[in-house]
Amino acid sequence: MKNLIIYYSRRGQNYVNGSIKSLKKGNAELITEFIRDAVGGDVFEVDTVKPYSDDYMTCTEEAKAELRAKARPELKEYLDSVAEYDNIFVVGPNWWGIYPMAMYTQLERLDFSGKNVHYVVTHEGSSLGGVPRTMKDACKGAKIGASLAVHGGSAPASKTQVESWAKGAVR
């Protein structure tokens, strides 16, 4: 069994439990490490050529405009194939209901035929939101498996939960 974790995570200013905090490590990045510790695997970070604003509120406006435009922002690096993997974990934040548009830029380029895709959404209250509805179209040919919503403010304390979820997912 070979595993891959594809993640997007935004460091810096974030909204945590009602106030703006600066995170050295993004929540989805932390969850990615928990999954890797639990089941092993390669890691691919989705990152945009054009950075989002460091300012949280400005970033939310940028993200909203991208969502409305169904933008597919350019990435610094692209993953071309997942052929060598059995399980692919997708990990990213809930931005206005679904993953950041950049996640779809990457996912839509891949052929997931016969692959198991499991996914995690970090959030501040909206849980999985509309992400489940987007996964089938985004991951062509995938068998969509387990999903998990992690409250961002509780991400550091979620290690045990994430580990047992990931172990169960790859079984």
Ligand SMILES: Cc1cc2nc3c(=O)[nH]c(=O)nc-3n(C[C@H](O)[C@H](O)[C@H](O)COP(=O)(O)O)c2cc1C
């Ligand atoms: C642009 C933007 C939009 C967001 N929209 C939502 C939202 O609609 N619902 C929600 O629960 N959280 C929302 N959040 C909060 C994030 O989902 C949450 O802080 C998450 O833990 C961030 O993960 P990260 O640190 O890996 O980027 C938003 C955050 C940003 C930056």
